[in-house]
Amino acid sequence: MDVLERAFAAVLPNGGGKYTPYLMLMPAMVLVGTLVVGLLYIGDSSLRTLDRTTFQFSDYWTLENYTRALSESFTFTIIWRSLLGAFIVTVITLCLAFPYAYTMVRTPSSRLRKFLLIALFLPFFIGQVVRAYGWLILLGNQGIVNDVLGLVGVEPMRLLYNYPAVLFGLVQYMLPFAVLMLAPAMTAIPEEIEAAAGSLGASWIKTMIYVVIPMAKPGLVGAGLVVLTLSLTDFAMPAILGGGSQDFIANAIYDQFFRTSDQGFGAALAIILIAIGSMLVGVIFTVFGAGTLDLGGNNK
Amino acid sequence: MNQPIGQRAVFWTLVIISIVTLSAPTFVVLGASVTSGNIIAFPPEGFSLKWYGKILGEQDLRDAFFRSLQVATICVLVSLPTGTLAGIALSKYRIKGGIAIQTYLLLPFTIPLIGSGIGLMLAFGDAGLLGNLWPVGVATSVINLPFMIWAVSSSAAGLDPDLELAAQSCGAGPIQTFFNVTLPAVTPGVITGSLLMFILSLNEFLVSLLLVDARIVTLPVQIYNSIRSIITPDLAAVSVVFIVVALIAITILDKIVGLEIFLKSK
Numbered sequence: 001m002d003v004l005e006r007a008f009a010a011v012l013p014n015g016g017g018k019y020t021p022y023l024m025l026m027p028a029m030v031l032v033g034t035l036v037v038g039l040l041y042i043g044d045s046s047l048r049t050l051d052r053t054t055f056q057f058s059d060y061w062t063l064e065n066y067t068r069a070l071s072e073s074f075t076f077t078i079i080w081r082s083l084l085g086a087f088i089v090t091v092i093t094l095c096l097a098f099p100y101a102y103t104m105v106r107t108p109s110s111r112l113r114k115f116l117l118i119a120l121f122l123p124f125f126i127g128q129v130v131r132a133y134g135w136l137i138l139l140g141n142q143g144i145v146n147d148v149l150g151l152v153g154v155e156p157m158r159l160l161y162n163y164p165a166v167l168f169g170l171v172q173y174m175l176p177f178a179v180l181m182l183a184p185a186m187t188a189i190p191e192e193i194e195a196a197a198g199s200l201g202a203s204w205i206k207t208m209i210y211v212v213i214p215m216a217k218p219g220l221v222g223a224g225l226v227v228l229t230l231s232l233t234d235f236a237m238p239a240i241l242g243g244g245s246q247d248f249i250a251n252a253i254y255d256q257f258f259r260t261s262d263q264g265f266g267a268a269l270a271i272i273l274i275a276i277g278s279m280l281v282g283v284i285f286t287v288f289g290a291g292t293l294d295l296g297g298n299n300k
Numbered sequence: 301m302n303q304p305i306g307q308r309a310v311f312w313t314l315v316i317i318s319i320v321t322l323s324a325p326t327f328v329v330l331g332a333s334v335t336s337g338n339i340i341a342f343p344p345e346g347f348s349l350k351w352y353g354k355i356l357g358e359q360d361l362r363d364a365f366f367r368s369l370q371v372a373t374i375c376v377l378v379s380l381p382t383g384t385l386a387g388i389a390l391s392k393y394r395i396k397g398g399i400a401i402q403t404y405l406l407l408p409f410t411i412p413l414i415g416s417g418i419g420l421m422l423a424f425g426d427a428g429l430l431g432n433l434w435p436v437g438v439a440t441s442v443i444n445l446p447f448m449i450w451a452v453s454s455s456a457a458g459l460d461p462d463l464e465l466a467a468q469s470c471g472a473g474p475i476q477t478f479f480n481v482t483l484p485a486v487t488p489g490v491i492t493g494s495l496l497m498f499i500l501s502l503n504e505f506l507v508s509l510l511l512v513d514a515r516i517v518t519l520p521v522q523i524y525n526s527i528r529s530i531i532t533p534d535l536a537a538v539s540v541v542f543i544v545v546a547l548i549a550i551t552i553l554d555k556i557v558g559l560e561i562f563l564k565s566k
Contacts, residue, residue, distance in 0.1 A: 001473075037419070114560075116315075175321070277411075281410060
């Protein structure tokens with residue numbers, strides 16, 4: 001230990017002094033820096049077009065990929081499908097997450113609280129592919145739901161590979177994220193305030209709308225933002241539950257890279273997706289504030 | 301608290317819908333993995349563990365599982381020191397340009413996963429690193445790093461600066477102070493964060509899909525590739541591996557820090 005201390009003192013006299021926090025942040029900054037480098041690569045690729053005769057990329061920069069992306073109706077179809085899907089998923093997820101978080105925080109029974117927490121963490125820890133696989137078993141043409149319907153004489157229905165199936169899968173995927181972001185905000189609301197509203201004659205619906213929801217706003221904004229951006233950019237659910245017919249933007253980008261091998265066009269789509277995502281985040285931050293998405297907390 | 305009947309009815313209906321939706325895939329996978337039939341059907345065709353026997357003999361599944369374990373371990377090895385230092389720094393010091401640094405460190409969450417994955421694929425590809433497992437581990441560490449930082453910084457709020465001063469005035473050097481005073485104070489956060497990183501890395505699908513080639517597929521990618529062809533019960537048995545790992549992680553988390561920690565308001 002003494003040797004370490006002496007070595008440390010030799011390298012950093014005064015323990016780094018006022019630079020200590022920056023030195024401590026340095027490794028994380030470098031790690032995240034790889035993403036910035038990655039973005040530069042995407043930016044560079046997006047400015048080079050593919051020559052279909054030689055399959056070489058142009059050695060000059062051009063905006064052709066962007067003009068092509070913005071002139072094809074295909075781009076707008078998938079952007080619209082992703083955006084609309086993300087909004088629907090966010091609204092449904094928040095409607096489910098709010099009572100879940102509320103019940104979990106408010107229940108006097110610690111066993112119920114534990115049960116609700118485990119029901120939340122189990123799918124969260126299982127991962128997207130396995131969960132989607134569960135839905136395939138349940139909802140497939142030869143799936144369990146159709147088998148059960150068959151027992152009561154209902155013809156098999158196509159429950160998979162359509163838009164609602166993708167949205168349903170996304171809601172299930174997002175629910176744990178949303179509840180876990182909402183719950184701390186709920187905890188911060190004193191129960192007495194609700195009781196006060198109630199004793200002053202407010203119905204429970206009014207108490208929710210005028211007291212609880214406004215007070216839970218930072219949590220709702222944080223949760224909504226996470227759900228919105230994660231579902232907007234999701235790949236696995238549209239790929240597995242949409243079966244190729246319900247592609248979101250991420251699937252289109254993947255296809256450009258791995259099926260069409262048009263890296264430049266795929267990169268341009270990726271930049272467009274990042275731009276849309278950042279704009280959404282920016283708009284929500286300005287309208288609603290940053291919510292609970294604060295890494296350091298207010299405890300400095 | 302006595303809640304009005306109407307509120308209870310509405311809330312419980314929604315909570316039950318949530319519980320069923322959250323749990324259905326898990327139970328279906330568990331059920332499908334112990335069928336004695338060759339296809340997954342309802343009513344089930346009887347109980348058998350034969351699919352578990354079958355996956356033990358499948359070399360590619362076993363390899364994929366060990367690759368995923370390796371990736372998750374690398375992810376923890378990378379993110380534990382980096383995230384812990386950053387988390388402590390962010391909560392302990394008033395940092396000039398702190399907001400800019402925080403925004404920067406949140407990039408892994410604000411850049412869409414497909415963007416991060418493709419960017420890393422191009423960058424790693426250019427550096428000739430693709431085809432190895434460790435870049436996949438580093439990549440899963442980068443994209444989930446905010447979780448680690450958040451876990452540490454939220455438990456560092458309980459860190460008492462006076463304790464560090466006391467240690468130093470008793471003659472402890474900065475390193476001794478760090479390991480004996482600062483680090484123990486944030487240990488719950490470090491454990492929570494590392495566990496989250498391990499699980500998220502083990503399950504990571506999209507970034508894995510982009511960074512692996514056919515020789516080094518990880519388990520989620522292997523499952524994805526197989527469910528696109530035909531759904532057989534052996535895949536359900538493999539998926540149960542993930543369910544078991546998840547259960548273990550939840551148990552550890554609950555024993556060490558308590559799941560209720562996630563309900564605490566900041």
